[in-house]
Amino acid sequence: MKKLFAIAITGILMTSCVSNKKFSEMEDKYQNTKDQLNSAEMRLSACEDEKKSLRASYEGQIKTLQSTNAAILDTQSDIVTISKKGAENLERSLESMKEKDLQIKTMNDAINKKDSVTLALVTSLKGALNDINDEDIQINVEKGVVFVSISDKLLFGSGKYKVTDEAKRVLAKVAEVVNDKKDFEFMVEGHTDDDPISRTNIEDNWDLSTKRATSVVRILQEEYNVDPTRMTAAGRGEYIPVASNETANGRAKNRRTRIVILPKLDQFFGMIEEGMKKAK
Template sequence: MKTRNIIVAMVLPFMLISCVSSKKYKTLQSQYTDSESRAKSLESSLSTCNSDKATLTSQKASLENENGLLNKRIEDLQSQNAFLKENSTQALSQLESMSVISKQQSESIKQSMENIGAKDAYIQTLQQQMAYKDSLNMALVMNLKGAIGNMDDKDINIKVDKGVVYIDISDKLLFKSGSYTVTDKAKAVLGKVAMVLKNQPDIEFMVEGHTDNVPYHRDVLLDNWDLSVKRATSVVRILQKDYGMTPAKISAAGRSEYRPLVDNNTKEGRALNRRTRIIILPELDQFFKLLEPAAKK
C-alpha cells in the first residue's frame, strides 16, 4: 500500500505538468492563429490603402492641372475685364458728348418722327387705294371676258398690266389685209366691249392702231403710220356711232410699227404685232381725290 502511494505521489506531478503544458500550447496556438488572421487583414488593408493612395495621387495631379487652367482662365478674364472697363469709360465719354447733341436736337428729332408717322399713314392709305383700284380693274376684266365669251386667245386678249386694263384685238379679226374697214364679225365683238364700258360712264379709254414693219403704201395712205391711225379711228367711229359711246371719253392713236409685241422677223410674229389695242385710261383725277382726305391729315 505504501509503495502504491509512493508511486502515485511520484507520477501525479508529472501528469499535472503534462496537462498544463497542453493547455498552454492550445492557447498559444489559438493566439498565433488570431495573429496570423489579423496580419492578413492588415496586409489587405495596406494594399487597399496603397491603391487609394495611388488614386488620390492621380486625382491630385489632375486637380492641380485643372487648377492651373482655371488660374490661366482667371488671368484672361481679368485682362478682358480691364479692357472692357477701359472701352466702357471711352464709350461713356462719347455718350456724354452725344447726349449734349441729342438734347439740342430732341425737338427736331421728335418732329421728324411725327412726320415719319404721318407719311407712314399716308403710304398705307395710298396702298389701300391702289388695292381698291386694282380690284376695280380686275372686276372690269372679268366683266369684259364674261361679255365677250369664248373667243380665241389669238384673236382677243384682255389683261391688267401695271394697273392698266388692256384689250388687244388682232387685225385678222378686225380688218381684211391692207384694209381699215371693220368686219361684221369684229363689230359684234366691239358691241360687247361697248356694252361693258358704257356701264362705267366715268372711265376714259384710248384706241391704238399697231402694224408690223412691212412697208405699206396704198391710195391716200402713205405708210404704216397712216394705216395704224386709220384703223384706230375706224374702231372709234364704230364705238361712237353704232354703240353710243361718248366721244369725249375716247381717244384715237396710231403707233405704226414701233411698239411690237414680238420680233417682226417671222410671219407669226408680224401677225401678232398687227393689232388694235383698247386701253382703259387710269382715272387719275378721281384717284387723287380719294387721296385728298388722307393728305390733309
Template sequence: MKKVVLGLSVLALALTSCGTKQKLADLEAKNKETQDLLNTCTIKLNSALAERNAFSKEIDHLKKNNSDLLSNMGNMTMLSSKGAENLEKTLESMKEKDLKITRLQDAITKKDSVTLALVRSVKKEVGFDDPDISVNVEKGVVYISIADKLLFKTAGYEVSADAKRVLAKVAAIAKSKPDFEVMVEGHTDNVSIKNAMMRDNWDLSVKRAVSIVQVLQNDFQLNPGQLVASGRGEYVPLVENDTPENKARNRRTRILLLPKIDQFYDMIEKEMKNMTK
C-alpha cells in the same frame, strides 16, 4: 377743184394724226408720272413699316425695364414715372404712324382694286376664248388686243361685221365706266403699203383706229368724250417681223381702258405729304 379737196383732206388727216399722237404722248407721260409716284410711295411705305417695327422694339424694351423695376420694387405703385411717360409717348407716336400708313395703303389699294375689278369685268363680259383676242394688265392699264384678221380685210380699214360683236361688248364695258377713257391703238407689220387710199403704214394704223372709234360711237352710242384714236404704225412690234406668223401677230389693234388717274394721283400725293409731317 379735186386737187384742192384732196389737199384739204390730207391736211385734215395729218392734223388728226398729230393730235392723236400728242394725246397718246400726254397719256403715257401721265401714266409714267403716276407709276413713278407709286414707286416712291411704296419706298416711303416700306420705310414707315420699318420705323413702326423700331417703335415696337422700343416698347418691348420699355416694358422689360418697367417689369424689372416692378420686380425689384415689389409694388405696382412704384412704376417709374419717367418710364411710364416714355411708354405713353411711344404708343401715341406709333398710333399716329399707323394711321398714316393705313391711309397710304388704302390709297394704293383703291387704285389696284379698280384695275382688278375692271379686268374681271372685261373677262366676264367679253368671255374671250378666241386665240386672236387677249386681255392683260400693264402698269395699271387694261389692254384688249385683237388680231387684225378679226377686224379688217387685208390692207383695209373697214370694220368687219364679225368684229362688231366683240366691239359691242367692249362698248358695254366702257359705258359702265364713264370715268374711263378708251384709247384705240392701231399697229401694222413692217410691210410697206402705199396706194390711192393709203400713204404708208402710219396712215393705215390711224385709219383703222379711227374706224373702230367711229363704230363704238355710231353703232354703240359710246360717249365720244371717252374715245381716243391713235396709230403706232410698224414701230411697236410684239415680235420680229421675220416670219409670216410673226407679221400676223404684229398686225393688231389694242383697246386700252384707262382710268382717269388724277383722282388716285391726288389721293396718293396727299397721303405722301402726310407721311412727311
C-alpha cells in the same frame, strides 16, 4: 531788561521769518500761476492759430463746394435744356412719322381701291369676251393698266380700215363693259407689220394704223354710245412689234388693234387728296 529785550528781538525775528516764508510761498504760487497762465496763453494762441487755419480750410472747402454746386446746377440746367430740346425734336419726329404713316396708308388705300376697280374691269371683260377665240383677243394687265389686244384678221380686211361686222360684235361687248366703268379712259392704238403698203387712199403704215384706230373709235362712239371725251385714237405704225416680222406668224401678231384702258388719273389723285384731308 536785557532778557526782555532779547525776547522782543527773538519775537520780531520769528515774525519776520514767518512773513518771508509766506511771501516765498506766495511768490512760488504766483510764479506757478504765471507759468500756468503763460502755458494757457500759449495753448490759447495755438488754438486760435489752429482755429484760423481750420476756418481758412473750411472757407476754402465751402467755396469749392459752392463752385461745384453752381457748376452742377449749370450742368443740370443744360441737361434739362438739352432734354427738353430732345423731347421736342422726338415729338416732332413722331408727328412726322405719324403723318407719313397716314400718307402711306392713304396712298395704299387709293391704290387698293384702284386695283379693285381694275380687277373688276378685267373680270367683266373676260366674262363678256369668253366666247371669242383666245388667238384673236387677249386681255392683259401691266402695272395697273388693262390691255385688250384684238387681231387684225378679226377687225379688218387685209390692208383695209373698215371694221367688219364680226368685229362690231366684239366692240359691242367691249362698249358694254367700258360704259359701265366710268372711272376709266382708254386709247385705241392701231399697229401694223413692217410690210410697206401702197394704196391710193393710204399713204403708209402710219396712215393705215391711224385710220384703223379712228374707225374703231367712231364705231364705239356712234353705234355704242361710248363718251368720246373718254377715248383717244392713236396710230403706232410698225414701230412697236410684239413678234419678229421675219415670219408670217410674227407679222400676223404685229397687225393688231390694242385698246389701252387707263384709270382716270385725276380721280385717282383725287382719292389720295381726299384721304390726306381726312388724315389731318
